[in-house]
Amino acid sequence: MEPSLPDPSTWTHLTKEGLYRLQEEVAERATFDDEGGDVERVAGVDQAFPGDLVLSCVVSMEGEDVVERSAAEGETPMPYVPGLLVFREMPTAMAAVESLDDEPDALLVDGSGAIHPRFAGLATHLGVALDLPTVGVIKNLLCGETEEPTEVGEANPVLYEGRLVGYSFLSKERCNPVYVSPGHRFSPEGALDLVREWLTGHKLPEPIFLADRCVDEYGAGSRQPPPG
DNA sequence: GCGACAG
DNA sequence: ATCTTGTCGC
Numbered sequence: 269m270e271p272s273l274p275d276p277s278t279w280t281h282l283t284k285e286g287l288y289r290l291q292e293e294v295a296e297r298a299t300f301d302d303e304g305g306d307v308e309r310v311a312g313v314d315q316a317f318p319g320d321l322v323l324s325c326v327v328s329m330e331g332e333d334v335v336e337r338s339a340a341e342g343e344t345p346m347p348y349v350p351g352l353l354v355f356r357e358m359p360t361a362m363a364a365v366e367s368l369d370d371e372p373d374a375l376l377v378d379g380s381g382a383i384h385p386r387f388a389g390l391a392t393h394l395g396v397a398l399d400l401p402t403v404g405v406i407k408n409l410l411c412g413e414t415e416e417p418t419e420v421g422e423a424n425p426v427l428y429e430g431r432l433v434g435y436s437f438l439s440k441e442r443c444n445p446v447y448v449s450p451g452h453r454f455s456p457e458g459a460l461d462l463v464r465e466w467l468t469g470h471k472l473p474e475p476i477f478l479a480d481r482c483v484d485e486y487g488a489g490s491r492q493p494p495p496g
Numbered sequence: 497g498c499g500a501c502a503g
Numbered sequence: 504a505t506c507t508t509g510t511c512g513c
Contacts, residue, residue: 315503317504348504350501357503380502389502410502442513447502 273397276359280345287352288386295388297396300450302458304374304401309335310466311372312475313365313379313394315357316483320344322357324364325483328372329466329475339486340364350410353379354390361394374401374454376466376475381451381459382433383426385411395452402451403459405476409436409447417445423460435460443471 274282274290282290311328322344328336340363346356357379365375380389381404391404412428417438426434426447434449434456450459466473472480 315504317503348503350503353503378503384502404502406502408502411500 279355291386291388294393294396295386298392298452302455304453307373309372310374310475312479313361313377314479314483316487318487322360323483323487324360325479326364327475327478327482336368338364338367351385354393358393376473377402377404378476380404380406380410381449383412383449391451401453403454403462404449404451406447432456440471
């Protein structure tokens with residue numbers, strides 16, 4: 269059995285180099301192959317940051333139906349640093365996913381996967397920590413090179429350090445492309461397929477779109493558990 | 497040294 | 504991410 273990753277409470281005591289090392293370990297444990305099996309239930313994950321708080325919402329779906337929602341909140345552990353976003357969003361995102369009554373077959377995360385300086389974005393950390401297949405979707409490229417797609421449905425490889433880490437993908441007319449990458453237990457192609465399957469007319473796949481709306485309402489309202 | 501840089 | 508009105512276009 270592999271040794272478990274350090275507890276989130278120790279992260280703030282680590283140096284930048286220590287955090288980099290942690291990400292490298294997570295990347296080593298991640299698998300970028302399609303070994304998730306049948307994917308029926310998919311949950312979207314997104315965060316918001318009102319004041320000093322971190323709010324996370326998860327919306328679990330099967331087909332067209334929302335089958336469950338969950339939320340979690342906490343204080344910001346540390347400021348946002350490009351490449352180290354995971355240490356800011358992980359704790360509440362994990363808590364929100366773990367508070368679901370029924371575990372989904374896969375996670376669509378508002379954050380990157382293999383498209384990352386050390387091949388371990390938020391989606392990868394969540395996947396490895398929860399042992400769930402995950403896919404990362406971002407709106408701005410963190411690293412790597414790609415040819416921007418110009419036609420709806422067009423997807424082009426994102427290369428970083430000679431590796432295929434994901435795809436730039438035009439999901440909707442008159443929108444900027446999104447960048448899709450495997451988090452854990454998905455290949456770059458499988459990750460792109462999952463995003464395509466969960467597109468319903470919005471720029472982002474429906475579970476993430478709804479998690480986005482959910483977390484906004486959760487933060488704007490009386491911070492009560494989100495309604496159905 | 498300078499700029500770039502998920503959310 | 505967040506601070507924010509109107510406005511152009513489907």
